[in-house]
Amino acid sequence: MHDLRTVTEPARAKLNLALHVRHRRPDGYHELETLFAFVDHGDLVRVTPAETDSFTLAGPFAAVLAGEGDNLVTRAATRFREAFGGGAHAIELEKHLPVASGIGGGSADAAATLRALAALHGVDLADPKLFAIADALGSDVPACLLGRTALGRGRGERLAPLEGLAGTPTLLVNPGVGVSTAAVFKAWDGEDRGPIGAGDLLAVAQVGRNDLEPPARAIAPAIDAVLAALAAQPGVLLARMSGSGATCFALFETEAARDAAAATLRRPEWWLAATRLC
Ligand SMILES: C[C@@](CO)(OP(=O)(O)O)[C@H](O)COP(=O)(O)OP(=O)(O)OC[C@H]1O[C@@H](n2ccc(N)nc2=O)[C@H](O)[C@@H]1O
Numbered sequence: 001m002h003d004l005r006t007v008t009e010p011a012r013a014k015l016n017l018a019l020h021v022r023h024r025r026p027d028g029y030h031e032l033e034t035l036f037a038f039v040d041h042g043d044l045v046r047v048t049p050a051e052t053d054s055f056t057l058a059g060p061f062a063a064v065l066a067g068e069g070d071n072l073v074t075r076a077a078t079r080f081r082e083a084f085g086g087g088a089h090a091i092e093l094e095k096h097l098p099v100a101s102g103i104g105g106g107s108a109d110a111a112a113t114l115r116a117l118a119a120l121h122g123v124d125l126a127d128p129k130l131f132a133i134a135d136a137l138g139s140d141v142p143a144c145l146l147g148r149t150a151l152g153r154g155r156g157e158r159l160a161p162l163e164g165l166a167g168t169p170t171l172l173v174n175p176g177v178g179v180s181t182a183a184v185f186k187a188w189d190g191e192d193r194g195p196i197g198a199g200d201l202l203a204v205a206q207v208g209r210n211d212l213e214p215p216a217r218a219i220a221p222a223i224d225a226v227l228a229a230l231a232a233q234p235g236v237l238l239a240r241m242s243g244s245g246a247t248c249f250a251l252f253e254t255e256a257a258r259d260a261a262a263a264t265l266r267r268p269e270w271w272l273a274a275t276r277l278c
């Protein structure tokens, strides 16, 4: 049975409905414009006050991370304690999202850990110190802390909330290969193809791009088959790769169309999640 003080936070997968890379900055990072969205599918982080710190991994993708000494969850908890105190915690991560796959699993886990600790210790989610911790943990962590559809600029930390598309049926498909974010940015061709537009979110996303798709496809050609299969499904509004890949997504007109696509696209080596936008 769970301790009554346990706080359970969802770590929802992040999608980049569009991702425009504008230029490489002197600090090595790339200036982005991106449409962040979240889906109703992800990892779970459970945090319980305890005598001593502990961290346990469970769930279908736990084994991928088990060998790594460092985890974004424990890093987030350490940074939180340095800033706000709060003592020791038992933290459990239930890992449902494929690792290094462009849907921000690690970033969402870090943000969920910060949200859970903030709830336990009475820290306001709008506290600038909490945002600063998120920002230092990774480019996607501020967006995951906000956890809602938003236009992201800079490395993704300058966020402006957006309305639209909540509930849209969505299918996520990963070809079963992990892709390094740094390697994909490094392989970007350096050409600025222009900003993200304004107006209706779906229309803006549809005319937008993911500029990391060509370099990711060069590194992981398995992405080609996923994108082609998604784009060919009836009722698709948008099919695209998310982040630096290799997970791709499609937005559908109806749940029936999404479910029919999911049934068609099942392959032993592909990971699928039928979900909806939040
Ligand atoms: C591409 C995006 C789009 O949302 O998503 P993912 O593919 O990771 O999901 C993000 O910008 C990734 O964010 P995140 O995964 O937190 O990246 P970080 O840890 O900050 O950076 C990893 C590495 O990617 C490169 N990087 C990252 C962000 C950025 N704007 N420019 C970069 O050049 C840098 O080489 C950096 O060392």
Ligand SMILES: Nc1ncnc2c1ncn2[C@@H]1O[C@H](COP(=O)(O)OP(=O)(O)O)[C@@H](O)[C@H]1O
Binding pocket: 065, 068, 070, 071, 072, 073, 093, 098, 099, 100, 101, 102, 103, 104, 105, 106, 107, 109, 110, 179, 181, 243, 244, 245
């Ligand atoms: N809780 C975590 N979940 C996933 N990856 C993690 C986690 N903690 C640390 N990492 C490291 O972060 C890297 C990027 O992971 P992830 O956030 O899943 O990918 P992406 O940034 O492509 O969306 C992984 O290769 C892994 O080494």
